[in-house]
Amino acid sequence: MCPLRPLKIFREFEPEELAFVSRFKKGELSVEKGATVLVEGSHSAHLYTVLSGWGFRYKLMPDGRRQILNYLMPGDLIGLQGSLMGEMQHSVEALSSMLLCVFEREQLHELYRNYPGLGYDITWIASHEERILDENLLSVGRRTALERAAYLLALLCSRAGSVGLERNDAVTIPVTQQHIADTLGLSLVHTNKTIRKLMDRKLVRWREGGCEILDPDGLQSLARWQGLSETLRPLV
Structure with missing residues (x-):
């Protein structure tokens, strides 16, 4: 049984949908921290749903500069873009060890043809991704560096909590300050100073395993962000 189905955040499958998804699934793939799951420009025969762990999507400039586009958590679908564009327009890397559910792209x-409810679910997933990218663009364009960092960490904390990634009622995001810099479009020095301000306000604590969120509401307020306000979400 899929470890994500018992989570309250995901809608239940109809019986015929569950039967199809069971046939659609071709196995599971374990990925170690730092491994590349998909490479920009590649053609992959597979789609993946994250069952456990963290990852991130990113693009590279010709000179090696990296822009992190979004972070991946349990329930997220990887590789859909390659189905529509012919090849991946970004790369995916494991931020921690990950377990992926593998699907054959050809199916x-x-x-889409026989299961309109699942087709709607994939449209919802794409729309949800667009919503997050809109908010990220707002951050880069209009939020201050402190607000950008607060928004990013509040968003990741909210998403992580909804899919069971908290431990002892706390969320630790397994990122380095370089990851945050590459997400926010800031230098590493500027990012370090910004994170220090969040720490001084006792909103976060930096640990060896990443960033521990101490005050999600405080981060959300600082970012002037209203939160995701999600209800049930689909799972493929």
């Missing part, structure tokens, strides 16, 4: 057409 995606059967999903």
Whole structure:
């Protein structure tokens, strides 16, 4: 049984949908921290749903500069873009050890043709991703560095909590300050100073394993962000 189905955040499958997804699934893939899951420009025969762990999507400039686009958590779908564009327009790396559910891309057409509820779910996932990217663009364009960092950490904390990634009622995000810099478009020095301000306000604590969130509401207030306000979300 899929370890994500018992989580309250995900809607239940209809019986015929569950039967199809069981056939659609071709196995599971374990990925170690730092491993590349998909490479920009590649053609992959597979789609993946994250079952456990963290990852991130990113693009590289020709000179090696990196822009992190979004972070991946349990329930997120990886590789859909390659189904529509012919090749991946970004790369995916494991931020921690990950377990992925593997699907054959060729069966995606059967999903759209015979299972409109699942087709709607994939549209919802793409729309949800667009919503997050809109907010990220707002951060880069209009939020201050402190507000950007607060928003990013509040968002990741909210998403992580909804899919069971908290431990002892706390969320630790397994990122380095370089990851945050590459997400926010800031230098590493500027990022370090910004994180220090959040620490001084006792909103976060930096640990060896990453950033521990101490005050999610405080981060959200500082970022002037209203939160995700999610209800049930789909799972493929």
